[in-house]
Amino acid sequence: MPQEQYQRDPFAWLDAEAAARRENGTDRVVRPRPARSPLLDLASNDYLGLARHPEVTDAAASASHRWGAGATGSRLVTGSTALHAELEVELAAFCGFEAALVLSSGYAANLAAVTALTGRGSLVVSDAANHASLIDGCRLSRATTRVVPHAAPDGVARVLDEAGDPPPAGGAAGRTTGPGGRLGALVVTDAVFSVDGDAAPLAPLAAVCRERGAALLVDDAHGLGVLGAGGRGSADAAGLAGAPDTVVTVTLSKALGSQGGAVLGPARVIAHLVNTARTFIFDTGLAPAAAGAALAALRLLRREPERAARARSAAGALHTGLTAAGLAAVAPDAAVVSVRAPSPEGAVQWAADCRAAGLAVGCFRPPSVPDGVSRLRLTARADLTAGQINEAVRTVAATAPAG
Numbered sequence: 001m002p003q004e005q006y007q008r009d010p011f012a013w014l015d016a017e018a019a020a021r022r023e024n025g026t027d028r029v030v031r032p033r034p035a036r037s038p039l040l041d042l043a044s045n046d047y048l049g050l051a052r053h054p055e056v057t058d059a060a061a062s063a064s065h066r067w068g069a070g071a072t073g074s075r076l077v078t079g080s081t082a083l084h085a086e087l088e089v090e091l092a093a094f095c096g097f098e099a100a101l102v103l104s105s106g107y108a109a110n111l112a113a114v115t116a117l118t119g120r121g122s123l124v125v126s127d128a129a130n131h132a133s134l135i136d137g138c139r140l141s142r143a144t145t146r147v148v149p150h151a152a153p154d155g156v157a158r159v160l161d162e163a164g165d166p167p168p169a170g171g172a173a174g175r176t177t178g179p180g181g182r183l184g185a186l187v188v189t190d191a192v193f194s195v196d197g198d199a200a201p202l203a204p205l206a207a208v209c210r211e212r213g214a215a216l217l218v219d220d221a222h223g224l225g226v227l228g229a230g231g232r233g234s235a236d237a238a239g240l241a242g243a244p245d246t247v248v249t250v251t252l253s254k255a256l257g258s259q260g261g262a263v264l265g266p267a268r269v270i271a272h273l274v275n276t277a278r279t280f281i282f283d284t285g286l287a288p289a290a291a292g293a294a295l296a297a298l299r300l301l302r303r304e305p306e307r308a309a310r311a312r313s314a315a316g317a318l319h320t321g322l323t324a325a326g327l328a329a330v331a332p333d334a335a336v337v338s339v340r341a342p343s344p345e346g347a348v349q350w351a352a353d354c355r356a357a358g359l360a361v362g363c364f365r366p367p368s369v370p371d372g373v374s375r376l377r378l379t380a381r382a383d384l385t386a387g388q389i390n391e392a393v394r395t396v397a398a399t400a401p402a403g
């Protein structure tokens with residue numbers, strides 16, 4: 001190309017953006033990890049220690065050999081294998097829902113659920129600390145979205161009441177207007193919030209929804225495999241498994257150690273998603289290796305339900321140790337333990353100091369955190385030993401910034 005074609009640089013503004021990010025400590029870099037890290041890992045979401053379990057990795061390999069490395073097409077064309085079908089049946093049964101639909105990620109599952117169920121004219125009530133994928137689902141849906149204060153069922157009730165338009169007698173879970181219809185109101189919430197690891201008040205939220213004919217969508221990315229009986233998830237823990245007005249999304253990439261996502265709920269909701277959810281219809285199906293690995297992990301969890309309780313107690317022990325060391329750790333409701341940092345730069349430095357001392361931890365800072373509070377994020381795993389937990393606490397405490 002002749003040089004003069006490049007005289008007006010359309011991306012010049014990006015250099016100033018990058019400099020500003022470096023200046024205020026929010027610049028992000030992608031760092032490949034080694035296959036076998038020498039670090040003690042409290043940064044991954046492998047809550048049950050299954051990502052490297054031989055049964056899970058063998059299942060991924062044999063699924064790949066049998067079905068191919070990729071799904072080869074969308075789920076409605078060539079992308080559905082027997083593994084996807086088995087995973088859907090077993091996941092729904094495990095969590096206590098009528099049906100499930102597997103998608104290529106938890107992100108896609110959230111987009112699918114919100115956009116297929118709501119649209120122009122719907123009201124979506126969304127917790128202020130919800131995950132980005134739920135927020136994007138709300139934006140894409142074209143529904144009217146009202147963001148409510150974090151974990152406050154009263155605020156949800158107020159917004160639903162203000163919206164008026166009471167449901168028809170008999171309390172139908174969702175009001176539709178016939179073909180092409182949409183939910184009247186949908187309340188969306190993370191079950192366990194990804195930044196602070198606190199759990200949503202699901203039972204009171206469900207009661208608020210039920211009294212007002214709204215449906216409830218719960219993102220259980222961090223609850224599946226950790227909360228509920230034997231890791232059956234947050235809906236199970238809150239007595240909402242199989243509720244006819246409740247839909248749950250999960251990821252296969254955290255406790256199940258694989259990749260992918262799913263929507264669980266009433267069969268008619270799942271059938272509607274199959275027919276209308278754009279991230280299901282227009283996306284290549286989940287790779288068979290990921291479906292096979294998730295299925296193997298799920299079967300392992302059914303066989304070894306104590307893994308869920310072990311992840312929770314590891315989180316509890318981490319929190320106890322950090323608090324005893326004088327750090328501002330949030331009491332965990334699942335496997336995520338969050339520790340306040342004084343500033344974005346302080347959080348980045350703290351995480352780097354932990355890393356230099358042999359401990360991998362997560363680091364959250366603006367704009368990933370809506371409240372502007374930076375944190376270290378430690379994830380407990382079912383396979384952490386007491387010695388490793390003590391070591392992690394010692395390292396985090398020893399590297400803590402002053403103040």
Ligand code: PMP
Pocket residue numbers: 105106107108110131133190192193194219221222251252253259260261
């Ligand atoms: N919801 C929550 C609460 C999450 O933390 C995540 C993962 N960061 C997702 C959804 C997205 O899941 P996935 O990584 O499978 O796309």
